[in-house]
Amino acid sequence: MSSKKLSKGVVVQGAVGAGRPNFPVRRRLVAALASLPLLAAAGVAYAQTPPTAKVNTTKLAVTDSEVTVGILHSSTGTMAISETGSIEAEKLAIDQINAMGGVLGRKIKFIQEDGASDWPTFAEKAKKLLEENHVAAIFGCWTSASRKAVLPVLERDNGLLYYPTFYEGLEQSKNVVYTGQEATQQVFAGLKWFADTKKAKTYYLIGSDYIWPRTVMKLAREYITRVLHGQVVGEEYAALGSTDFGSTINKIRLKKPDVIYAAVVGGSNVSWFKQLKAAGINGQNHNLLTVSVTEDEAKGIGGENLVGFYSAMKYFESLDTPRNKEFVKQFKAVAGADAPIGDVTQAAYEGPWLWKAAVEMAGSFDTDKVVAAEQSGKISYDAPEGMIYLEPNHHLKTRLRIGKWRNDGQADIVYTSDYIMPDPFPKGY
Numbered sequence: 001m002s003s004k005k006l007s008k009g010v011v012v013q014g015a016v017g018a019g020r021p022n023f024p025v026r027r028r029l030v031a032a033l034a035s036l037p038l039l040a041a042a043g044v045a046y047a048q049t050p051p052t053a054k055v056n057t058t059k060l061a062v063t064d065s066e067v068t069v070g071i072l073h074s075s076t077g078t079m080a081i082s083e084t085g086s087i088e089a090e091k092l093a094i095d096q097i098n099a100m101g102g103v104l105g106r107k108i109k110f111i112q113e114d115g116a117s118d119w120p121t122f123a124e125k126a127k128k129l130l131e132e133n134h135v136a137a138i139f140g141c142w143t144s145a146s147r148k149a150v151l152p153v154l155e156r157d158n159g160l161l162y163y164p165t166f167y168e169g170l171e172q173s174k175n176v177v178y179t180g181q182e183a184t185q186q187v188f189a190g191l192k193w194f195a196d197t198k199k200a201k202t203y204y205l206i207g208s209d210y211i212w213p214r215t216v217m218k219l220a221r222e223y224i225t226r227v228l229h230g231q232v233v234g235e236e237y238a239a240l241g242s243t244d245f246g247s248t249i250n251k252i253r254l255k256k257p258d259v260i261y262a263a264v265v266g267g268s269n270v271s272w273f274k275q276l277k278a279a280g281i282n283g284q285n286h287n288l289l290t291v292s293v294t295e296d297e298a299k300g301i302g303g304e305n306l307v308g309f310y311s312a313m314k315y316f317e318s319l320d321t322p323r324n325k326e327f328v329k330q331f332k333a334v335a336g337a338d339a340p341i342g343d344v345t346q347a348a349y350e351g352p353w354l355w356k357a358a359v360e361m362a363g364s365f366d367t368d369k370v371v372a373a374e375q376s377g378k379i380s381y382d383a384p385e386g387m388i389y390l391e392p393n394h395h396l397k398t399r400l401r402i403g404k405w406r407n408d409g410q411a412d413i414v415y416t417s418d419y420i421m422p423d424p425f426p427k428g429y
Helices: 026-033 080-099 119-131 144-157 183-198 211-227 246-255 268-278 295-301 322-335 343-362 367-374
Strands: 003-007 010-013 066-073 107-114 138-140 161-163 176-178 202-208 231-238 259-263 287-290 310-313 379-383 386-390 401-405 411-416
Touching: 066 080, 066 119, 080 107, 080 138, 080 295, 080 322, 080 343, 107 119, 119 138, 119 144, 138 144, 138 343, 144 161, 144 176, 144 211, 161 343, 176 343, 183 211, 183 259, 183 287, 183 310, 202 211, 202 246, 211 231, 211 259, 231 246, 246 268, 268 295, 295 343, 322 343, 343 367, 343 379, 343 386
Parallel strands: 066 107, 066 138, 138 161, 161 176, 202 231, 202 259, 259 287, 287 310
Antiparallel strands: 003 010, 010 379, 310 401, 379 386, 401 411
């Protein structure tokens, strides 16, 4: 089958049938878009916008000139520190797509809702977006708890969610595209690197108390003991939003693990890392690997409290490639020069582009036809992180990177893996 380049960096092959949420400096978008080419659609001509009756047979919010989507994140509450960047990235992608001609000749209009760091609220807002606003897709959620709350609504109403956060795996739905890494891509590869390079044998596990950290730690514990032949010397969980880690830190000092393995999320990270530093636990005398700190969190935590510690992510802002430098410039032109760009922010940026590719491959906004395109295994995208590949299981084939935090809140990339196939249901876990 022949290859079709639908837009900048988006390639499909063949064909398939059937916070800062409001961009106060949005006027600078023109500068951010200056380096983007016009929409290229080799072999796909949309000079004549296809009739709505042909591309929308399921009563979605699609007109001859517009298609409406939803953005659903926490812009308030404890998770706002992590989710604000995702909101900005999704809006940037939408603005860039619109500047290049839109999707099937239609400009994207978005309706933004606030999940408010409350899982029932996420479900309520998803229901509104799908049943009242009839959006063609939703870009959103951050925590697994919010995704789990939204999932039954998506499957009942046959909606689409593009979910940007690294997560625990053990899930696959035709109604979700997971643009973040699942656990076998992030957790296992990161732990193996530490065991190989630091000769680590003992581990202390600490996470926030909800589904993602608990499942991640279950997978990590099994991998540490069964594959790495190491020992877990402690494991505990702090309530979401907790600010007192004194007891945990005392236990860590007593146990003296080779590695502190952390999955503390949201605003709790600020207290966690500041209290570690106050207790004399730092990157010079302790190994700490976190799977929940990106540049977004680092800005709130302060680089001085992170320096020398490590994060395992698929993307870091410091990635030294022309494609990423272009993206960083574009993002900061609209979000501000000091706006951080973390792993989930970049993964959120990928969502609208992958949706656009699937819609144009399907030649329709209808959910089932878009899903068929997503499951074809023929969609790839030249993302800021590098080429990504949408696999039939709705996860991405990507690389893992390990970054060592600097005082300025940026990370030096010390390891990049080969491509890792997504395996959300690993055997033995």
